[in-house]
Structure formats: structure tokens, C-alpha cells
Amino acid sequence: MEIMRSSDVDVELTINGHKRELRLDSSVTLLDALREHLDMTGTKKGCDQGACGACTVLLDGRRVVSCLVLAAQCGGREVTTIEGLAPDGALHPVQQAFVRHDGLQCGFCTAGQIVSAVALLDEGRTGSDEEIREFMSGNLCRCGAYPNILAAIREVAGTGGE
Amino acid sequence: MPTFDYVRPDDVAGAVALVSGDPRASYLAGGTTHLDLLLKDRVIETDRVVDIGRLPLRGVSSDDGVLHAGR
Numbered sequence: 001m002e003i004m005r006s007s008d009v010d011v012e013l014t015i016n017g018h019k020r021e022l023r024l025d026s027s028v029t030l031l032d033a034l035r036e037h038l039d040m041t042g043t044k045k046g047c048d049q050g051a052c053g054a055c056t057v058l059l060d061g062r063r064v065v066s067c068l069v070l071a072a073q074c075g076g077r078e079v080t081t082i083e084g085l086a087p088d089g090a091l092h093p094v095q096q097a098f099v100r101h102d103g104l105q106c107g108f109c110t111a112g113q114i115v116s117a118v119a120l121l122d123e124g125r126t127g128s129d130e131e132i133r134e135f136m137s138g139n140l141c142r143c144g145a146y147p148n149i150l151a152a153i154r155e156v157a158g159t160g161g162e
Numbered sequence: 163m164p165t166f167d168y169v170r171p172d173d174v175a176g177a178v179a180l181v182s183g184d185p186r187a188s189y190l191a192g193g194t195t196h197l198d199l200l201l202k203d204r205v206i207e208t209d210r211v212v213d214i215g216r217l218p219l220r221g222v223s224s225d226d227g228v229l230h231a232g233r
Contacts, residue, residue, distance in 0.1 A: 009168055025163060025165070026165070026166060026167065026168040026211070027163045027164055027165065027166065027201060028163075029197070029201065048202060049198050049202045049203075050194055050198055065194075068193050068194050068197045068198060069193060069197070070168065070190075070193070070197065070211075070213075072168040072170075072213075073190070073193070073213055073215060075170075
């Protein structure tokens, strides 16, 4: 059994393929660990209560809102952030499609949208516009760039687009 | 920030033992509601968070008219 005191939680996790060791308060979320302790600010803090999807990352390949996951829960697990999608500076196909289709306005939700879209492709949930909309519904865009986000995902999925 | 111990027991019996006798302890599964109420809204307080996320508590089954959640 693993017992960690609140003041000295040791967490070893893999972020974008790199092992990281952190000592954190037990109440620190994965989102704050990324942004405040590792200076990885690609992942955005929107609502900080699991409603907007801006902080979406992949945990062992599955989408999670990192504001509602404790960093301590991630010990020994693999985290993929937006930074991990373009490790050598070459944009991921989904990122390229977002650029081509202008899938953003202010851009604050975009990291979460793209991480979610990448997972969507892996999940095989891009069969129709309706399915893409449904399975992207956890990612809010207050600018209302939804039609272009949809077009970008559709193009990468090969199910239409322009 | 709220302070609590984070515990990740190795088996179901260990998890139950850590929570059942202690009104200040609580289970953490997915966390969507628990962490929202604990960390964000601060409407629940706990001294010990017992993470059951990796225990083999999966699926729903039925036998002899009994529905089993988590196995």
C-alpha cells in the first residue's frame, strides 16, 4: 500500500515520453502540476471545474480533464499534453488541419480541442458530423468556432471536409 | 488548499478498512464529482483520500436476479 502525507507526495510520471519526478502537495491537480511546477503552459486552465475541456490531456491514452485529476493519481502513468503532439516542432496533422480550417478565434480552448480531437480519431468516433459533435461536446469554444473545428477533424478523419 | 493524505491501497479489503471506520476518510474513483466538491467548491472535507481507481472494480454483472456493480 502506498501512503503519502499531504506535505510530501512523491510522484513519478511520464510526460510526453519523459520521466519526471515531482514532490507536491497531495491536493495539487495534474493541471497545476503541469502549469505551475513544470512550466508546461500549453495545457490551459479554463473553468477549473471540469466543465469546459480546455485542460484536456491524455492519461494512458484516454482523455481526462486535468483539473479534476490529482497529480498523485498519475504515479507510474503516461500523460500526453499538447506539447507532446509536436515533439520536434512539426505540427501534428490535427494541428495542421486546425490551421487550414481556421478552427479557432481567440485560441484559448484550442489545445484542449486538439488533444480531444486526436483522441477522437483513436476512439474511432469520427464517423459522421453528428458523432464528431457529440464526442467533442466536452470541449467548449466561447468564440463559436465549432463549424471550423468540425471541418478540421472531418478532414483528418477522411470523412469529408473541404 | 485543503490538506489530506493520499492513499492508494492494493486491494479492495484495504480500501474498505481505510474508509469504513473513519468518517473523515473518503473514496476517490474517477474524481469528477469528488475532486470538484473537495478542491473547488470546498463543500466536503476529508482527511484521507483513498484512491480506488486502480482496483479491479470494473463492469456490471448479474446472477440469480442480483445485480453486481464493480465486478
